[in-house]
Amino acid sequence: MQIVRDTEAEIRLPADSSPGSLTKFQSEIDKRLSNGTTAISINCSGLMRVTSSHIGTLWFAYTKCKDAGVNLNILSATSNLEESLKTADLHDLIIPAKTSAAKIPVIRIQGTNSDDLRLLAFEFHPTIEDINRALNEFRDFMLALGIDPETTGALETMFYETATNIREHSSLSASDWINVTSEVDSFGVTVQFTDPGERFDLTERDSSFDPGKAIKEGQTRGFGIELVKKLADSISYMRQDGHSNVLTMTRYWRNR
């Protein structure tokens, strides 16, 4: 089995800047936002000649996404586009440096000879933007395999909270990579995170969470590890070769 994907998640900014093309593009942005997407990626690779309509359209996308709290990723911006955005003083808003550097390079979803096993492997930077993009990839992977909503929800939370804990506790730089592999088999879904940061063993963290006390004391942090520990049916940590954290979690099927 092989699932080919990724390009469908992107919206291509049309090189043709006729009102019809750009209106269609804007409608697609509106449609994705109303569907509750958490990130929108615009592929600008075909844009050799940039017009004011293109800039206006990107500004439209930027303001729409900002108002909706949705990440906007501009992919493959041509030098002409970057220059035009700089001239309009919009470059740093629409293509912030951290987003430009944070692209998930390779997404591979490959099956094996066995129908019981599905694999996903990819890498991402420890930034809020990349974590959101990685979560979208992970979610799409599960949707493509028809995994039930309850399991998908649990795994999304495990994924997001683990990645966020790595970002906050492993002292990684924005240029480091977090590697993720996920295997789906007849028992459940296993997700493994590997990062080159300082030792961070999530399994060692205190898990004596008291919800009543948390409310009374106005606790605002520390729920992520609790969520991961409660959602994962098995969880293990290994410090690999003295320089990598390897966290492996499995969520077993409940609805099969």
Added chain:
Amino acid sequence: MTTRGIQQRTIDEKTVLIVPGPKLDNENAADMSSAIGAAQLEGYLDIRIDMSGLQMLSSAGVGAILGSVEISRQQGGDITLWNPSAKVRNVLEILDLGEYLSIKNGEAAGPTT
């Protein structure tokens, strides 16, 4: 008023409705916390968070709400979570918060009862 996808609307002199976007996570948890804090300072006792459109609630989002509940209760009011989806409710239940938080279904913008 809208801040990073978080909208706020007054229902009456005691009641305010806060509507997050499709997600409440590290990116906008501080905005949610600020919105709640501002409502508390303005004297709203019935702070309603309409979660009907919320698709993802992270631990940071939970913290933004949890960190503010006791303040409202000490003022004689409360923060009520309206219409959370099964997915969002599941996050709250995993943390055993269901019995400690006020969760309601119905018309979030309805009159104070």
